[in-house]
Amino acid sequence: MQTFNMEEHPHRRFNALTGEWVLVSPHRAKRPWQGQVEKGQQEKRPGYDPKCYLCPGNERAGGIKNPDYSGTYTFINDFSALLADMPEGEENDGELFRAESEKGICKVICFSPRHDLTIPEMSHEEVCGVVDVWQKEFCELGEEDFIGYVQIFENKGAVMGCSNPHPHGQIWSSRSIPVEPMKEQERQKAYYNKHGRTLLADYLNKELEKxxxxxxxxxxFVVLSPYWAVWPFEAMIVSRRPVPDLSGLSEYERSGLADAYRQLTIRYDNLFETSFPYSAGLHQAPTDGKQHPExxxxxxxxxxLLRSATVKKxxxxYEMLANPQRDITPETSTQRLKEQPALHYKSR
Incomplete structure (x- = not known):
């Protein structure tokens, strides 16, 4: 009888944050690869694009003109998914047909006036400016009496649905707590009530030990590949101090978050020497007026990306009908990312 080996044998891993499972099949990563391995084409963009609706001084939809901004800049999304001025209403036709009105505020955050830069190509000071604006926007939106959650996120790359290559992210704030943060809310609250400590504080301590x-x-801050990772090079940035949200970060901690954000994305770009696509976002306490020590x-x-700049997962x-599955283990992807230089490949 063979001894079970997590680096060799199929197994399931439990996601302590959501209560869900992922199937890991490490033996499949050893099968011969005869597919694409080429590098992605290096896109060269100008520092300013007169046709880009996010560049300084350019006109956006509806004739709104951007100011000649020099740092990080935010504005109300011209095509917001949520609107602040919404009538109350609902449909409640028994247990099977339910709907309710939802309201919120959606904003766009331009990371830089430069059209040709992404986070890993910006300086530490410039990324600090992004994090500072995150904190400011979180606090201001969270103070609105009808906002219960502020979701800050970034879609990088056309494959992730990014409609404009200008470096930017989004902030969607809503009355209700969205599905994914709500899963984490329930798991973290149950853990805190049982142990008197945050789930991620204990998890991070164990990861640092291992x-x-x-x-x-x-x-x-610590950058890690989660034990329960689904995507091939999935990562998570976790604060060392169990602070509930951005409002509690000091200037030094904001600088630490900017450093972690930049260092991870540099390693991403270096992995396949391409502008590495991803969706990323902060998860933090709701802004519903309640205390959330959990x-x-x-x-x-x-x-x-899975095997090269062009091969995607x-x-x-099975993953859509049953549950997520991955071949390379988080430990393997961690090692590959750790091996990448801290200097961006375009600068070498």
């Missing part, structure tokens, strides 16, 4: 999935760390600030990164078949 040191098998740590990609990068500084005095205030919440622990963290940021998720979900990148689709898709959720299909």
């Amino acid at each position: 040191d098998k999935r740590i990609i990068y760390k500084n005095d205030h 919440w622990h600030l963290h940021m998720h990164f979900y990148p689709p 898709f959720m299909v078949g």
Whole structure:
């Protein structure tokens, strides 16, 4: 009888944050690869594009003109998914047909006036400016009496649905708590009520002890590949101090978050020497006026690339009908990311 080996044998891993499972099949990663391995085409963009609706001084939809901004800049999304001025209403036709009105505020955040830069190509000081604006927007939106949750996120790359290559993210704030943060809310609250400590504080301490999935760390934040990762090079940035949300971060901690954000994305770009696509976002405490000591600030990164700049992982078949599955283990992807230089490949 063979001895079970998590690096060799199929197994399921439990996601302590959501209560869900992922199937890991490490033996499949050893099968011969005869597909594409080429590098992606290096896109060269100008520092300013007169046709880009996010560049300084350019006109957006409806004739609104951007100011000649020089740092990070935010504005109300011209095509917002949520609107602040919404009538109350609902449909409640028994247990099977339910709907209710939803309201909120959606904003766009331009990381830089430069059209040709992304986060890993910006300076540490410039990324600090992004994090500072995150904090400001979180606090201001969270103070609105009808806003219960503020979701800050970034879609990088056309494959992730990004409609404009200008470096930017979005902030969608809503009255209700969205599905994914609500899953984490319930798991973290149950853990805190049982142990008197945040789930991610205990998880992070264990990860630091094991040191098998740590990609990068500084005095205030740790970058790791989660034990329960679904995407091939999935990562998470976790604050060392169990602070519930951005409002509690000091200047030094904001600098630490900017450093972790930049260092992870540099390693992403270096992995296949391409502008590495991903969806990323902060998960933090709701802004519903209640105390949330169970919440622990963290940021998720979900990148689709699998074997090269052009080979992607898709959720299909079994994953859509049963549960997520991955071949390379989080430990393997951690090692590959750790091996990447801290200097961006375009600068070498």
